[in-house]
Amino acid sequence: MRKFKIPIADLIREYNFLKREIQKEFRDCFKTHDWVLGSKVTIFEKHVAKYLRTNYAIGVASGTDALVLSLKALALKLKRREFFDKKDEIITTPLTFIATVEAILRSGATPVLVDVDYDTFNISPFKIKEAITKNTVGIVCVHLYGLGCQMSEILKVAGENNLFVLEDTAQAFGGVYKGKKLGTLANLGAYSFFPSKNLGCYGDGGLIVTNDRKLAELVRVLRNHGQQKRYHAKYIGYNSRLDSIQASVLLAKLNYIDKFNKKRREIAQKYHQGLEGLKEIKIPLEPKDSIHTYHLYTLKVLSKRNQLLQFLNSKGVDARIYYPVLINKMEAFRSCVVKKRLENATILSKQMLSLPIHPFLKEEEIDYIISLIRKFFRR
Numbered sequence: 228m229r230k231f232k233i234p235i236a237d238l239i240r241e242y243n244f245l246k247r248e249i250q251k252e253f254r255d256c257f258k259t260h261d262w263v264l265g266s267k268v269t270i271f272e273k274h275v276a277k278y279l280r281t282n283y284a285i286g287v288a289s290g291t292d293a294l295v296l297s298l299k300a301l302a303l304k305l306k307r308r309e310f311f312d313k314k315d316e317i318i319t320t321p322l323t324f325i326a327t328v329e330a331i332l333r334s335g336a337t338p339v340l341v342d343v344d345y346d347t348f349n350i351s352p353f354k355i356k357e358a359i360t361k362n363t364v365g366i367v368c369v370h371l372y373g374l375g376c377q378m379s380e381i382l383k384v385a386g387e388n389n390l391f392v393l394e395d396t397a398q399a400f401g402g403v404y405k406g407k408k409l410g411t412l413a414n415l416g417a418y419s420f421f422p423s424k425n426l427g428c429y430g431d432g433g434l435i436v437t438n439d440r441k442l443a444e445l446v447r448v449l450r451n452h453g454q455q456k457r458y459h460a461k462y463i464g465y466n467s468r469l470d471s472i473q474a475s476v477l478l479a480k481l482n483y484i485d486k487f488n489k490k491r492r493e494i495a496q497k498y499h500q501g502l503e504g505l506k507e508i509k510i511p512l513e514p515k516d517s518i519h520t521y522h523l524y525t526l527k528v529l530s531k532r533n534q535l536l537q538f539l540n541s542k543g544v545d546a547r548i549y550y551p552v553l554i555n556k557m558e559a560f561r562s563c564v565v566k567k568r569l570e571n572a573t574i575l576s577k578q579m580l581s582l583p584i585h586p587f588l589k590e591e592e593i594d595y596i597i598s599l600i601r602k603f604f605r606r
């Protein structure tokens with residue numbers, strides 16, 4: 228068998244494909260030298276708002292900042308203060324990247340972790356409902372791996388209980404739920420443009436979207452030192468601005484995002500077909516009302532998950548576990564409230580395994596990965 232080295236995402240192949248367009252965008256930057264919040268950022272914000280069909284799109288310095296600033300803007304709007312209280316509870320998932328829960332703590336509120344749905348990996352609307360108390364102020368849902376949460380149910384619970392909803396869309400740029408782009412269904416959507424994301428830049432970058440004019444205004448002010456007017460700080464803000472170089476990369480890639488997401492979906496189909504019939508594996512689901520971006524292709528491996536991971540890694544396949552440690556198991560998050568047993572999240576943390584997926588993955592590489600998995604299970 229030929230030897231391969233297959234990364235989980237391949238930015239070099241992507242750059243080779245987009246090189247001319249990215250370099251042209253860069254050359255423009257050297258004509259203006261407006262490096263921070265410059266014209267490229269304004270153009271990108273306009274294009275991305277149109278693509279996502281949202282009123283306001285505001286570029287920030289990272290996906291983490293997009294979450295933090297969104298929560299700060301919500302605190303200012305709802306409480307007229309820059310922080311929530313410790314008694315204010317925000318419900319979220321334990322199956323996410325650190326940043327989701329970190330942002331809730333940074334906003335002053337207490338994160339309440341509830342279980343996920345076993346089939347989709349996403350937060351369970353039923354468990355959200357059970358966890359609501361008189362102190363609950365909002366929900367941060369995470370569209371994990373690129374698949375949308377059950378937003379109709381989440382928005383219904385939120386509406387009935389007067390809660391805000393923030394969509395952590397870091398992994399799901401361009402994904403769709405019931406005809407709408409993920410990130411645009413609730414009060415605010417936060418995106419990450421970390422280089423390996425399905426829409427990524429060449430450093431850190433992030434975006435906040437909303438249809439609420441007041442929230443948009445607050446986020447714009449907060450990202451630039453709380454200044455409503457130059458040198459007049461109204462709030463304690465941040466230096467959290469998208470820069471022209473990152474906006475240039477994003478402008479070039481935005482033109483291809485649908486094509487790239489489509490390619491990811493085709494690769495997912497190939498994995499689905501190739502792994503069919505293996506009783507040790509459950510392939511990722513895509514409910515009828517959703518379009519999955521397959522930012523990650525994550526299997527449930529029902530037996531010998533760690534051995535399979537080691538085997539694939541030893542054969543040059545960069546399979547990984549997202550995430551090996553649940554949020555409630557981390558030292559920094561001891562102050563989170565954990566509602567009931569996080570049964571499904573705990574089971575999933577022992578089963579999940581992500582395979583390489585990116586728009587430039589070759590047919591022979593997909594076949595190689597499938598054949599290795601079949602070989603491992605001797606089928």
Ligand SMILES: Cc1ncc(COP(=O)(O)O)c(C=O)c1O
Binds near residue numbers: 292326420431433
């Ligand atoms: C679900 C989720 N939320 C938030 C973030 C934070 O984004 P960033 O790394 O751009 O700060 C990430 C990125 O890894 C993520 O996957």
